[in-house]
Amino acid sequence: MLKSLNFKATIVAFLLLVVLLGSWEWMNQKPQATQALSEYELLMGGASQQAQVPPPSEIIKLAYEELSNPFYDAGPNDKGIGIQLAYSVYRVLVGFFLAALVAIPVGFLIGMSPLMYKALNPYIQVLRPISPLAWMPLALFIIKDSELSAIFVIFICSIWPMLLNTAFGVSNVRKDWINVAKTHQLSPIQTAFQVILPAAAPTILTGMRISIGIAWLVIVAAEMLVGGTGIGYYVWNEWNNLDLASVIFSIFMIGLIGMILDMILAAAARFVSYQE
Amino acid sequence: MSKHSFLEIQGLKKSYPGQTKGEETVIFEHANFNIEKGEFICVIGHSGCGKSTILNILAGLDEASDGLVFMNGKEVSGPSLERGVIFQNYSLLPWKTTLENIVFAVRAKWPHWPKEKIIEHSKHYLSLVGLDHALDRKPAQLSGGMRQRVSIARAFSTQPELLLMDEPFGALDALTRGVIQEELIKIWSESKQTVFMITHDVDEAILLSDRILLMSNGPHAQIAESVTVSIPRQRKRTDIIHHPDYYKIRNHLVDFLINRSKDLSGVATQVTAGQQPKTINLAS
Known part of the structure; x- marks a missing residue:
């Protein structure tokens, strides 16, 4: 039953793909030229009077070219898609892990101490809704480095879900398990690592998963601002080049990498999950 | 007092502040009793009389409003590995396997024990409760009875001087309960640990304990009586019901729970601070 359900779902998904790509392809055909085009006309998009969204066939062709040599580097404005994505992933991971380094211990503190929770909560509530990009000018001024500023923006946007989820997970550890730690005379450090951390780990991982999703959303916008390298810069650069095929191709690549990042953390979450 | 008992409870009281200032709700007070080394004590009382609170105070998980607890002549404060606890809901760590x-x-x-010794010691106690085959299973994959066995093995494995059990079989079906009760007797008769156990089950109390403490109803609950179980060990579930004292004790307990526990509540009777529970021996 399940197998046939999967099979049916695959068929439906495939049909949808054919219909969507087919109609996209069909609606965006270049009109046939009635006479031979000049070199200038070819460059400006053939005989069409209006700019067209490039059809899927063109994008697949571009994707094939780009992906068969993803790491070429031909100067500051011509790098392979692989290099651009690697820059973005690198910034996201650095910002994300720095945030985890701060958020998880602070979340522990807030979760374990009602006093610290009450004391820090107003700051968290004010800082959390700020769009991470709003920090960018201040970050650029203080850090004076666009690369580090982008990482800072990732840091500040990934910190909140991890912080709040850690605090929530830690404060909701079952009283029974804390009592087990107490009756076995565990020190506070041992209790934190042997009981509270494994008990709260699934909640913490959920926070990390939300964080990396947000970080990946934000990096594109951040790189459009700071420029230089990265997939966000690449998208904006290709828009300036009026190369819509490249824009659409990189949109798909952003989705693909975002999915992979999420899958990695989902696998980590499965690893620490437990059944009560 | 020249000779100290193993465990001495003196003037224990638990109260909570009431609605208005200066008023307090007393759960129980003037709880005085002694437990000798190696004794198996059961406590029976209605819900709300504070028997779990007494157990938690002995475990160091709760604080008394007044009164003192001495073990081996030393005052008890905070939890300790010398006092093992078996909880009603097993309280196993669900991310760890049985063995872990x-x-x-x-x-x-x-x-400071080497790893091999720790594992060998742990396996020994799991085999005592018949769980050799389930070492690598997580608690979620075990039945309620098996989980409570793990919990019993965990408590005995640290060889505490005093074992505290809070309705350990309360959540189990009658058949499983009978089997585990006998396993408990088996392990206990080898280790001869001192046990303080709470139960709602009169038959269970008679089967397991040397002495049964009866608590009157709260608020102002008292430890009213201490009933000696005069049936010799080894006891078996199937045999003890034929012993001449069995129904005498059982009737006394049931009569206490149904009729007398509310009359003996501290609200109804004046109790002096130093009173010890009345010792009842129904042996023929």
């Missing part, structure tokens, strides 16, 4: 749950306790007790 025991190893956790053994390592807490003897942190």
Whole structure:
């Protein structure tokens, strides 16, 4: 039953793909030229009077070219898609892990101490809704480095879900398990690592998963601002080049990498999950 | 007092502040009793009389409003590995396997033991409760009875001087309960640990204990009587019901729970601070 359900779902998904790509392809055909085009006309998009969204066939062709040599580097404005994505992933991971380094211990503190929770909560509530990009000018001024500023923006946007989820997970550890730690005379450090951390780990991982999703959303916008390298810069650069095929191709690549990042953390979450 | 009992409870009281200032709700007060080394004590009383609170105070998980607890002549404060607890809801750590749950306790007790010794010791206690085959299973994959067995193995594995059990079989079906009760007797008769156990089950109390403490109803609950179970060991579930004292004790307990527990509540009777529970011996 399940197998046939999967099979049916695959068929439906495939049909949808054919219909969507087919109609996209069909609606965006270049009109046939009635006479031979000049070199200038070819460059400006053939005989069409209006700019067209490039059809899927063109994008697949571009994707094939780009992906068969993803790491070429031909100067500051011509790098392979692989290099651009690697820059973005690198910034996201650095910002994300720095945030985890701060958020998880602070979340522990807030979760374990009602006093610290009450004391820090107003700051968290004010800082959390700020769009991470709003920090960018201040970050650029203080850090004076666009690369580090982008990482800072990732840091500040990934910190909140991890912080709040850690605090929530830690404060909701079952009283029974804390009592087990107490009756076995565990020190506070041992209790934190042997009981509270494994008990709260699934909640913490959920926070990390939300964080990396947000970080990946934000990096594109951040790189459009700071420029230089990265997939966000690449998208904006290709828009300036009026190369819509490249824009659409990189949109798909952003989705693909975002999915992979999420899958990695989902696998980590499965690893620490437990059944009560 | 020249000779101290193993465990001495003096003037224990638990109260909570009431609605208005200066007013307080007293759960129980003037709880005085002694437990000798190696005794198996059961406590019976209606819900709300504070028997779990007494157990938690002995475990160091709760604080008394007044009164003192001495073990081996030393005052008890805070939890300790010398006082093992078996909880009603097992309280196993669900991310650890059966074996890891025991190893956790053994390592807490003897942190300097080599790993092999810890594992060997843990396996020994799991085999005592018949769980050799389930070492690598997580608690979620075990039945309620098996979980409570793990919990019993965990408590015995640290060899505490005093074992505290809070309705350990309350959540189990009658058949499983009978089997585990006999396993408990078996392990206990080998180790001769002192046990303080709470139960709602009159038959269970008679089967397991040397002495049964009866608590009157709260608020102002008292430890009213201490009933000696005069049936010799080894006891078996199937045999003790034929012993001449069995129904005498049972009727006394049931009569207490149904009729007398509310009359003996501290609200109705004046109790002096130093009173010891009335010792009742129904042996023929």
